[in-house]
Amino acid sequence: MNNGIHGFSSGPKRSRVSVNGLTLRLTPHGHLLCEAAEEAAEIDVSLSARLEAAFAQGSGPGLLQLGAGEVGRSLPPAFAWWRGFATRYVAALCLHGDGTSVIANRPTAIPDIPTPGESDLAELVRAAPMMMGIEYLTLDVLRSLWKDLQLATAVAFSATKGDLQTVLKAFNPAWNLVGRVHFNLAENRNDSELPFAFMATYTTHLSAQGKARHVLLGEALREYAGAANRTKLLALLMPVQRAAEACVWLRPMVDSGEIYHPLRWTPQDAAILLASVGALESAGVVVRMPPTWRASRPPRPQVTATLGAQAPSKLGLDGLLDFSVELSLDGERLSEREIAALLAGTDGLVLLRGQWVEVDRARLERMMRQFQAADELSRSQGLSFAEAMRMLADPMAMGGAIGSAAGEWARVSAGPWLAKTLKALRSPDGTGVDPGTALRGTLRPYQKAGVQWLHLLSGLGLGACLADDMGLGKTIQVLSLLLVQQQQSPGTKLAPCLIVAPASLLANWAAEIDRFAPGLNARILHPSGMTTEEAQQFSPVDAEGLDLAITSYGTLLRMPVLAHIPWRLLILDEAQAIKNPNAKQTRVAKSLQARARIALTGTPVENSLGDLWSIFDFINPGLLGGAKPFAKYVKTLSERSENPYGPLRELVRPYILRRMKTDRSVIADLPDKTEVKAHCHLSRKQAALYTQAVVDLERRLGEADGIQRRGLVLAMLMRLKQICNHPSQWLNDGDWAEADSGKLARLREVVEVVASRQEKMLVFTQFREAAVPLTGFLSSLFGRPGLLLDGEVPVKQRRGLVQQFQEDEAVPFFVLSLKAGGAGLTLTAASHVVHFDRWWNPAVENQATDRAFRIGQRKNVLVHKFVCRGTVEEKIDKMIESKQSLSDAMLSGGGEINLTEMTDAALLDLVALDLNTAMRE
Incomplete structure (x- = not known):
């Protein structure tokens, strides 16, 4: 064979079929190769890389990638033809179900899929496009390549140590639908008495566009009639039999054969199907709902509680927020008349505002009562900021007033003031605060954002945990905050602030103050900066003359006077020092008086979530509840199947600001050293x-x-x-x-x-x-x-x-x-x-x-x-x-x-x- 590419041996020269520099070639020995070519088709480079890598392992892996992984993609004729051949095998594998036969001498057991019949193979050969080596395309070659596909599937099955669905899903999730029975529910708006249609179908294969092809389940009785197809038919209908055992309403439909025909249904029929989705899917049946239903569920009326529409009269965790309750649908409030209609009707599906709505009357009434009780409690006693934040984060488990009633049928949302405040806390942009010339240095953008965040929280009387990575400048952000507070209170003598740090860092603080904020009147309250007599004589009057006092954790134990001074800000550096709530220095630090508290640490959680609780018990006491209830709550998190730590993360997120050196948005603003x-x-x-x-x-x-x-x-x-x-x-x-x-x-x-x-x-x-x-x-x-x-x-x-x-x-x-x-x-x-x-x-x-x-x-x-x-x-x-x-x-x-x-x-x-x-x- 010369450098040209032949079709039939006696035919004229033909051009290569290539995919982004690749071409398929069938060798005289019946191997299918994927090779580089000079010409390149306009096809995605990643597709070429996948095919080249797959065919490098052999004809079987290459065909399996084509047939299972590249369905729905536009391909040149030769690649598309080989994909069609391989797709036949994959579709037959899906339709085989849970077959038990074993391919001998293979790495693992998979269903033995018979090679297509001679007439089918001959038709494939006749339909083959021009390609390099087409003269070697015979029925025996196709049979051999079919066996290569089986072996490649067995190897993939063994590598995943899973089931067949897992193997095919890795190539394309749509394959999990092939060979499956589907129960389809659709709306029929032209029939007011029977407004739903039901059909049982099964998928035969994927189209060239990667779409599942559905036919009525009754077609299976005709297509698989006869003893030769009995195993395939039983495998197909097995999920229906299992579902009938679990769902009493389905058994009569199966026994009578009604399941094999399209049916018209009442809203009550559709509601029964909706309630049985879990049992049907567990049996292996795929349930498809009307496409207008989001997440395959009709909308539900929700009891909605709104917190913090207006700013509280008092700041801090004890500040009281307003609380309102309403019943809504898709975020829109329902009228009293609509609510009465929902509660007066029956359970199931109700047509409301032109759409079907799912109603559980008993649950809806129970939640309305609980939310209204919470509303009455908030009106009589008030709803504290801490309680509101717990309820907003996780009303089911964080001890909020709503309790276990919340969930899919209820929603707690932040009102305008609270939503705006939380947005500012979660995404500080660094605008609105500037220490001016009092700071002998330049803040980088992320540091400005940190100062703004600290200023907002401290202004609200709330605690903050600045958890920036080591070297990102926590010290200069704190000093800038103090300067901003002074700048915004000209002519006013502010209460002093206290910084508590490990003794080894006291000199660092002193040096940073001299460097960045020399205008601050600061004093080190520690044996390294004062005599024993001066420490003993230190009084609240002495503190009043300071802007900032700096002491160590050990000195807190030796200077009880510090606990009797009303500090403006209390700042703990290396705050992991109080991670043990039972330690004496932890108890003393938490007993200090301050309008707002700040914890500085690069490791807010060192060993367990208990570390986080102890830090929050300092900055925002009560936000995470008591130590024992919090430990109990954390223990229940592992029982949640989806996003178990999401509610806790949502609760603490406004009060923790953590930037990492690995974050590109931060690295861009940092010096290299x-x-x-x-x-x-x-x-x-x-x-x-x-x-x-x-x-x-x-x-x-x-x-x-x-x-x-x-x-x-x-x-x-x-x-x-x-x-x-x-x-x-x-x-x-x-x-x-x-x-x-x-x-x-x-x-x-x-x-x-x-x-x-x-x-x-x-x-x-x-x-x-x-x-x-x-x-x-x-x-x-x-x-x-x-x-x-x-x-x-x-x-x-x-x-x-x-x-x-x-x-x-x-x-x-x-x-x-x-x-x-x-x-x-x-x-x-x-x-x-x-x-x-x-x-x-x-x-x-x-x-x-x-x-x-x-x-x-x-x-x-x-x-x-x-x-x-x-x-x-x-x-x-x-x-x-x-x-x-x-x-x-x-x-x-x-x-x-x-x-x-x-x-x-x-x-x-x-x-x-x-x-x-x-x-x-």
């Missing part, structure tokens, strides 16, 4: 060793000069760095207990967030002796081992480690010594970089950070720089950060601070330990 200071406290053991080191330095400085002094200073600075990392690094005792190091405690906090997001992190240290303990500690936190690269790892192995970190999702972290891993590596799988100890040279640190932040990085990179409070680490960090004249003068050419040239007094002042700041709670 965000650096944050992770301030750490010293343990008692660290503080004692640090103090002793400073004493030793002071004693030895007077005994050394020149190069000996420079060596002493460098060695002592190295010693202080090691102590700040962990006492065991300096003592070399191999202990490395977490309780002995503030940095390990801070590292745990960072890892908990990173692990919950299933992200990866790099951890840099300049000390090889710290790398191994850090690796073990991180492995215990992540629950999986990570990787280690230090100077002892052979160069040849480094490439493999990098590849493993980049490609293996199970590897959560990579610990690198700064010299070994600070340059030359691409580690873009990481979205977090931790500098466990500082090099005191920004250029070196940035070079290490750029292992993750470089070309190819698609995620935002968050850099955590660990700094021990009150130590030489913090003081040098401030020198570098602020670029004061002293540090500028001492920056060497490489950017590293030259500390050995400082005077003794300056050096001792630099390394001196500030115990109040350095010690943890």
Whole structure:
């Protein structure tokens, strides 16, 4: 055969039939191939890809894809003809029903579909269009390809481990209708006494357009008459027999043969069918309702409760909302006359406003009574905002006043004011609030939206949970809110606000206030910022002079006066700290007085929905009910078959704002790299060793000069760095207990967030002796081992480690010594970089950070720089950060601070330990 494509061997050359660069070819051995071609038909590229992939597995899989998966698609003649051949097989397979015969030596058992008769095959051959290899098209070839189709079906059946319907549904859901009995109900508007028509049909095949072809069920008696088709007829009628056993009204129709003919029905007949849909479908019968009925059901009158048409007179969860009740149909209110007609009639189908309406009079009356009772209760006692929100989210289970009556026959909706408020809470756009020049920075669009959202909720006296991902700027949004509130109350002295945060973050808040909102009068209420005497003497009068007080969870327990101050805003940072409702610090935090409350956390649900309840019990007490009722409610969620958590999600959604770094709308507004200071406290053991080191330095400085002094200073600075990392690094005792190091405690906090997001992190240290303990500690936190690269790892192995970190999702972290891993590596799988100890040279640190932040990085990179409070680490960090004249003068050419040239007094002042700041709670 030459490069031309022949039809019959003696005929003229003919062009190839192609599908977007593909053509079908029948080989001399009777195999059907799908190959690339130069010409391309105007057909969807995805279709070509599916066919090419299917035929690559063999003729059978290719034909099965054509016959089962491509029905209803426009195809060139040759492809359409082969599809018709394969569709014959698939349709016969559907009509076979639950056959029990088994194909021998096949991967699984499927019905053995007989090959079409010789006359049918001959007719197929005569109707075949011109195609490459048509001269090899014989009856035997078609029989062989029919067997290939059976084998491909068996393999697909085995792969799904399901039933035949599951296999065919994966190709096209319409196949599940072929071979099925349908009970069809239609409206007959020309007959007022018998306004419905009923027909039982079955589907024989799918048309070329992919539509199911229906014929009367009576045709089956004639088509499958005779012993040869008895099995097929029994399989077809089996669902009808099962349905007759379950539905008493159907049995007489089957016994009399009435089921095989079209029938005219009364509304009562149609109502009986409507009530039996579940039993019929369970028996295997497909029920088809009039096309004008949405979701195959006639409309139902609904008892509608509307909440919050007007703004409440009082704000907050205790504010009372208006409540009204009416009976409606398709959203339109029914008149008193229409309601009376519905309640006076019989159950079933009633013609109302020109359409058939389903009526359950007893249920409708019961719900009307319950809704009216709720209406009367709201008029006498009022309906609180919290009760209204629970009712709106889930009146069936959230303890709302409607109780179990709600559902398909009832609806609770928000009135104009409440609907507008909820829309603003769910979709803040960032307009209407601006901190102005008081904010020393620029808010990104998503941060403006966050400030607007916080402002709206706090203005309503409602609590908020700002749950933005780590690094998205929760702090600047809160500070902007405080500035906006000040701006909107000029000349008015506002009540102070209180921020409660882990002790390790107090310095972060202070630094962010100095950076973004220096006009705020803020004070740290913590041993690191005040003496014990000042803490004991602190009074509500002292608080009145502040804009903002910042304290730790531990200090709450030691300063009971904080519970007697009426705060304007109470803000909990890292609010997962109150996830245990029985913890003492949780109870104290919830006892504080505030007009509105805000929780800041990147992990609102860490372990269970109980965490969510505890946070909401702080921000909006009572919204989720009590702890025990909520736990009981959560337990029932698993029993719901559809969208079990939808109502709970709907209830909490207005009060939680969560944006992720992976969200493209957020990523577009973020810098590629965000650096944050992770301030750490010293343990008692660290503080004692640090103090002793400073004493030793002071004693030895007077005994050394020149190069000996420079060596002493460098060695002592190295010693202080090691102590700040962990006492065991300096003592070399191999202990490395977490309780002995503030940095390990801070590292745990960072890892908990990173692990919950299933992200990866790099951890840099300049000390090889710290790398191994850090690796073990991180492995215990992540629950999986990570990787280690230090100077002892052979160069040849480094490439493999990098590849493993980049490609293996199970590897959560990579610990690198700064010299070994600070340059030359691409580690873009990481979205977090931790500098466990500082090099005191920004250029070196940035070079290490750029292992993750470089070309190819698609995620935002968050850099955590660990700094021990009150130590030489913090003081040098401030020198570098602020670029004061002293540090500028001492920056060497490489950017590293030259500390050995400082005077003794300056050096001792630099390394001196500030115990109040350095010690943890």
